[in-house]
Amino acid sequence: MYGGGNTFEAIRTxxxxxxxxxxxxxFEAKIERGEKIEPTDWMPALxxxxxxxxxxxxxxxxxxGALPEGTWITRAPGFKRKLSLMAKVQDEVGHAQLLYSAxxxxxxxxxxxxxxxxxxxxxxxxxxxxxxFTWADxxxxxxxxxxxxxxxxxxxxxxxYGPYCRALERICAEESFHLKYGHHCVIFLATGTDKQRQMFxxxxxxxxxPMMHFFGPSDKISAHTEILMKWKVKMGTNDDMRNQFLDMxxxxxxELGFTLPDPNLKKNPTTNKWEYTEPDWExxxxxxxxxxxxxKERIEVRRIAEERGRWVxxxxxxxxxxxxxxxx
Amino acid sequence: xxxxxxxxxxxxxxxxxxxxxxxNSEWTGFGPLLEEDIAFSSMAQDxxxxxxxxxxxxxxxxxxxxxxxAFMRNAQQFHNCQLVELPNGEYDFxxxxxxxxxxxxxxxxxxxxxxxxxxxxxxxxxxxxxxxYHTLHANTLIKKLGSATPESIGRLQNSLDIAxxxxxxxxxxxxxxxxxIAEGFFAGEAELQKxxxxxxxxxxxxTQLKPISWPTVKAIYGGRNxxxxxxxxxxxxxxxxxFKIDPTAEW
Amino acid sequence: MKSLxxxxxxxxxxxxxxxxxxxxxxxxxxxxxVQAKENKPFQHEGIVHASDIxxxxxxxxxxxxxxxxxxxxxxxxxxxVYVSALTEGTVNAYDTLPPYTPNANNILENYLIFxxxxxGKQHVLAGKVTASTPQExxxxxxxxxxxxxxxxxxxxxxxxxxxxxxxxxxxxxxxLPDKKYRDASDYxxxxxxxxxxxxxxxxxx
Numbered sequence: 022m023y024g025g026g027n028t029f030e031a032i033r034t035x036x037x038x039x040x041x042x043x044x045x046x047x048f049e050a051k052i053e054r055g056e057k058i059e060p061t062d063w064m065p066a067l068x069x070x071x072x073x074x075x076x077x078x079x080x081x082x083x084x085x086g087a088l089p090e091g092t093w094i095t096r097a098p099g100f101k102r103k104l105s106l107m108a109k110v111q112d113e114v115g116h117a118q119l120l121y122s123a124x125x126x127x128x129x130x131x132x133x134x135x136x137x138x139x140x141x142x143x144x145x146x147x148x149x150x151x152x153x154f155t156w157a158d159x160x161x162x163x164x165x166x167x168x169x170x171x172x173x174x175x176x177x178x179x180x181x182y183g184p185y186c187r188a189l190e191r192i193c194a195e196e197s198f199h200l201k202y203g204h205h206c207v208i209f210l211a212t213g214t215d216k217q218r219q220m221f222x223x224x225x226x227x228x229x230x231p232m233m234h235f236f237g238p239s240d241k242i243s244a245h246t247e248i249l250m251k252w253k254v255k256m257g258t259n260d261d262m263r264n265q266f267l268d269m270x271x272x273x274x275x276e277l278g279f280t281l282p283d284p285n286l287k288k289n290p291t292t293n294k295w296e297y298t299e300p301d302w303e304x305x306x307x308x309x310x311x312x313x314x315x316x317k318e319r320i321e322v323r324r325i326a327e328e329r330g331r332w333v334x335x336x337x338x339x340x341x342x343x344x345x346x347x348x349x
Numbered sequence: 350x351x352x353x354x355x356x357x358x359x360x361x362x363x364x365x366x367x368x369x370x371x372x373n374s375e376w377t378g379f380g381p382l383l384e385e386d387i388a389f390s391s392m393a394q395d396x397x398x399x400x401x402x403x404x405x406x407x408x409x410x411x412x413x414x415x416x417x418x419a420f421m422r423n424a425q426q427f428h429n430c431q432l433v434e435l436p437n438g439e440y441d442f443x444x445x446x447x448x449x450x451x452x453x454x455x456x457x458x459x460x461x462x463x464x465x466x467x468x469x470x471x472x473x474x475x476x477x478x479x480x481x482y483h484t485l486h487a488n489t490l491i492k493k494l495g496s497a498t499p500e501s502i503g504r505l506q507n508s509l510d511i512a513x514x515x516x517x518x519x520x521x522x523x524x525x526x527x528x529x530i531a532e533g534f535f536a537g538e539a540e541l542q543k544x545x546x547x548x549x550x551x552x553x554x555x556t557q558l559k560p561i562s563w564p565t566v567k568a569i570y571g572g573r574n575x576x577x578x579x580x581x582x583x584x585x586x587x588x589x590x591x592f593k594i595d596p597t598a599e600w
Numbered sequence: 601m602k603s604l605x606x607x608x609x610x611x612x613x614x615x616x617x618x619x620x621x622x623x624x625x626x627x628x629x630x631x632x633x634v635q636a637k638e639n640k641p642f643q644h645e646g647i648v649h650a651s652d653i654x655x656x657x658x659x660x661x662x663x664x665x666x667x668x669x670x671x672x673x674x675x676x677x678x679x680x681v682y683v684s685a686l687t688e689g690t691v692n693a694y695d696t697l698p699p700y701t702p703n704a705n706n707i708l709e710n711y712l713i714f715x716x717x718x719x720g721k722q723h724v725l726a727g728k729v730t731a732s733t734p735q736e737x738x739x740x741x742x743x744x745x746x747x748x749x750x751x752x753x754x755x756x757x758x759x760x761x762x763x764x765x766x767x768x769x770x771x772x773x774x775x776l777p778d779k780k781y782r783d784a785s786d787y788x789x790x791x792x793x794x795x796x797x798x799x800x801x802x803x804x805x
Contacts (some may be wrong), residue, residue, distance in 0.1 A: 051688065057720030059753075061686045093603035094374055098592035098600035099416045100401045104394055104781045107374050108666075110389040118383040119661060122647050125629075129381075131649065132626040143625055147459035148743065154589045154606050156600075183720045188646075195667070200789035206600075208789040212796040215597050278800060318603055322379070325611050331382025333440055335381075335652035336494050336501035344626045345678050347647040348755075375607050382627070384648045384659035391662040397780070475778075478771035482661065485769075486691070489658050493651060587606055 022147050022170035022196075023114065024080040031302070033325040034201065040065045045326075052253055057183035060349065071254055073127045075144070080120035080227075081138045081145035086166075087113040090148055093159040105202050109163060110218040111344070112195045120189060121259055123184040126347050130147050139324050147305060148231045150313030157210055157220035161228045164203025165270060169235050171196050173257075173268045183254035184349055204273075211277040225274070226282050233283075233300040234308075236263040239283035267295040354525035355466055356410060357428070361523070361573055362457070363403035365431035366421055368581070369450060370396030372437055372589055383439055383462055389487060390520030392447070395479045402476075406468050419591040424582040430572040432515035436582040441504035442493070442512065448487040448552075449516040453545045462540065488552055495556025502557050509558060515570030517542070528593040628764035629678040630656035632664050633725070635671050641727040644714065644755075653677060653763045659770060667782050670763040672771045680761035682734035684754040688719060692750040694742040697735075706732030709758055713741035723755055727742065734758070 043062050051058065058064055087110050096196055097103040117175040120286070121131045136142040148166060153159050170191060178189035237259035238244060249255040257265075268288075274281060285298045305314070373393035380386025412418060432450060437443045458480055459472035478555035494501040520542040523529060530537045546563060553560060569575070591600065627649040633642040634757050645664045650656035656675040664675060685696040693716075708730045714723040726745040731737035737756040765772075780786040 044611060056688065059686055059719065061683075062688075084378075084383075088605070090605075091378045091607070095371065095606060096379060096590045098420070098589075098594075100397070100404075100419065102783065104397055104401070105787075107377060107390060107394050107397070108782045111387055111394070111666075112378050114378055114380075114383055114390070115663065118387065118644060118648075119745040122385070125647075130626055132680070136420050149395075186720060187722065191645075198782060198787070201784040205787040205789045206795075208793050209599050212597055212792050213600075216595060217598060217600075222374070240740065276797065294602065306390045318601060321601060322608055322611070325614060326379045326381075328614050329379075329439060329612070332498070332500050332504065333381035333385070333494065334627065335653070336497035339628075339651045342392055343628055343679065344649075345629050347629050348631060348678060348681060349644060353665040357624065375610075379607070379611075382649065384663050388659055391666060393780075398781075406779065435693075439612075476775060478774040481769070482772050485772075486658050489655055 022086045022166055022187060022199075023079045024092045024148070024169050024173050024237065032067070032246060034067065034247055034248055036067050037065060049251070051182045052251075056181075058059065058181050060268075060346075067248075068252055068254065069127055071249060071252075072182055072185065073124055073129050075108060076120055076124040076127075076182075077129065077134050077137070077143055078145060080117045080124060080134065080180060081143060082149065083113050083117035083120060084138075085145045085149045085222070085323065087117075088319055088322060089153040089315075090159045090162050091149070092153040093123065093156055096156065102206070106159070106163075109199055109202060112199065116188075116192050119188040120185075122347055123182075124186040126184045126349065128346060130344065135323075135327065139320060139327065141311065141320070146235065146307060147308050147313070148228075148235050149319060150308050150316045151231050152315050154165065154227065155220050155224065155225035157217075158227065160203060160206040160210060160221065161224040162203070163199055164207050165274075166235065167196055167199040167203055168270055169232065169262075169266050171200060172269070173236070175268075176188055176256035179253070184221070184347075187248055187349075207277065211279070225279055229282050230300065230304070233263065233297065234302075234305045235335055236260075236266065238302050238305065239299070264295050271295070350525075350528060351532055352410065354523070354528040355405060355594070356412065356527055356555050357523055357525055358534055359403050359407050359410075359469070361428040361430075363400040363407070364427045365433050366396040366400035366403070366449070366454075366511075368427070368429045369370065369433035369446075370394070370398075370400060371584065372433065372435075373443065375402070375437055376440075376443065389443075389447075392451075392483050392486065395476075397482070398471075399476055399479070406472070409468070411560065416592070417596075420589040421596060422585070424577045424585060425575040426548065427577065427581060428573050429517070429577075429581075430518045430521065431569055431578050432512065432518055432572075434572075434578060434579055434584060435512075438508070439504070441494075441501075442508040444487070444490055445505060445508040445512050446516075447483070448491045449512055449549065450519065451480070451483040451487050452548050452552075453490055453516075453519050453541060455484045456544045456548065457535075457541055460536045463533075464535060473546070491552060495553070495558045505556075506558050509561075512553065513561065513566045514569045517566060518570055518572055520545075521570040521573040523573060542596075610743060611620040627651050628656075630660070630675045631678050631681055632656075632660040632673060632675050634664055634670055634673050636672055642672075642712075647678065648675070657763045657765075665773065665776070667776070667779075670778060671770065674762050674764045676762045677759050680757060682738070682756040685718075686753045687750070688752065690750055691705055692746075693754050694738070694746065697738055697742065700733075700735040700738040700739060702732050702739075708732055709760060711737035711740075712759060712762070713737065713745055713756045714755035714757070715745070715751045717749055717751060723753065728759070746787050 091110050094106055099107040105294045174189050174193050178186050210217040240258045246255050283298050288295050370393045377390040404418050458473040462470055464470040495505050520538040522538050529535050622711045629647050630650055632645050634645045648659045648663050650654050650659055660675050684693045687693045711729050711731050713726045714725050715726040727738035729737050731740050734756045738754055
């Protein structure tokens, strides 16, 4: 589950001057033709760096993203929900595995990436720094956060890097279960008792602001990423992604009789775009930089997991096996 | 009488699987290696799924709905052995429990595939592959970690010593044991234990873990009778927290 | 740590200082190939980290075949995959193979040959050849396994370096189609929703 919102800072393109102009032109032509780049193909250093950064952040978002919903894994009501939520959280771990592997093909090891996550050097999706207070929060995440992630991931699956695209195709197929499961849960709450409806309305009220942040700062204030768009690393602007999400899901939320906590939210019939109160980007920055309600807990849980698992990995480390970069 | 005996058999198997599946699911997202995290979660799902299938058989025999049975009983009404309700501890304990329990489980269902109660025999045949994976996974990891580093061997040994008396509790005889065997429902706990000891001994012999001196291990019984450790009721309270907000609601 | 997650509240507090990982403190890399159905070729799906080929097999099963159908998988150490050049356009990877004369006295072994037929897609099993070295195996693949389409990348794997699914292990995937709870198709709530919407409409009117 990843919205891609906090990936990109201002890109310095100075390093491109050092690249071989012929190779660079051939590389760009290949992408222009819609061909995929594979690990052993020539690529500019900047492309490699930005891809590692993006795929790594995506992978971190999956492994950390397993935690807010994991909050309810032991408390899912009934057999069906219990099995579904176990499988859903497991998939998030599985997505992390796939994405770390894709990033590994670019030359950064999984261990280095996890180290960078724990030290705070690399980031993950902001939304997972918020707490899941009730069962309904976990339903919100399963339905709507995953829906947002799918908007972003379907776009990225059309990107230029082969191993990332292949991982995303697998991930999107699995996410379709998440989305349906999440919607199923929400329909049950919406059509259930007053208490159940109230639980979900409260979850919406808590999660709407992080959800709007999920796709990243508005295009007006975000860094220039033209080169990444040209290289098909980034496949759409933050506002485009947000608008797509609103277009697909706001009507579904309203249909269920819930309200969204933004009086200015409406679709402009002339522009066909959604209008909304500008999200609080200062809050977004504060949370990314560690001041969110759950940042410390999320990282601490991963640290403890890594530390408790250390003896297993050390014992499994066999002299005959060696770490090498994966092939594809 | 026959039906009471059959139900008792089904309940204890289902309760074991539900409680251990629940416990093992606590590791999801916290595992020692991403791939192992995924594998362990799948096996937890298998266990919960198998218990669900058994509660459905019980439902067909006139017991309440699976959700009601699983989420509304209190600890004294559960028939699981105490081994499965113990907290996860560190990964060494969870793995040793997985090995000891799933070895027994695979033999149990192998025997149950001959059950005179056809729906149970059918289920046993159907899930053979799941159980085969569970024992393949357990055996592979215990063989590796039981012969790797001083730390891994020491951890597994320590956990094995703690788990063994509880593991023998898996085979606590039922009050209906003779009827269960006579009716051909199941070959019985004594037969299961006998085969289990052979398998456990054979696997441990491939590690640097100490051979078990069985006469010195004293079984901890009670679970089959509704006597549990202090850990089961909190587990059930947690499991049913949302369900009990409104047990009549659809979630 | 006080958490909303009861599992987190049960986590131990770690006494020892948490250190970063030792560089490359990580397990070996194994490539995973999956056969979704009988009569469909094996296809490369990704990698797992594991200590050895046996554990790689065990872990690959749940990492890559939790859904849909699967009849068989196999794994091999990444270092045991011999790789040709990666080509593009109309260049056939087989045409880039360096010249090679095998020694006639060498021992012959089975090799599996994989082709990449579309850049961006997975490598797919093309067939089996007998050869004494990976180089020779690729040349045999060039002679025997092409069907006219350009091949952009060739992989050759010695069969003895593969952990196959054993015949008695085919049963491992038997209940996979029954695990409907992992599929989107199992979550239909259309009727409930329709009833609810109709009722709401009436209330509003």
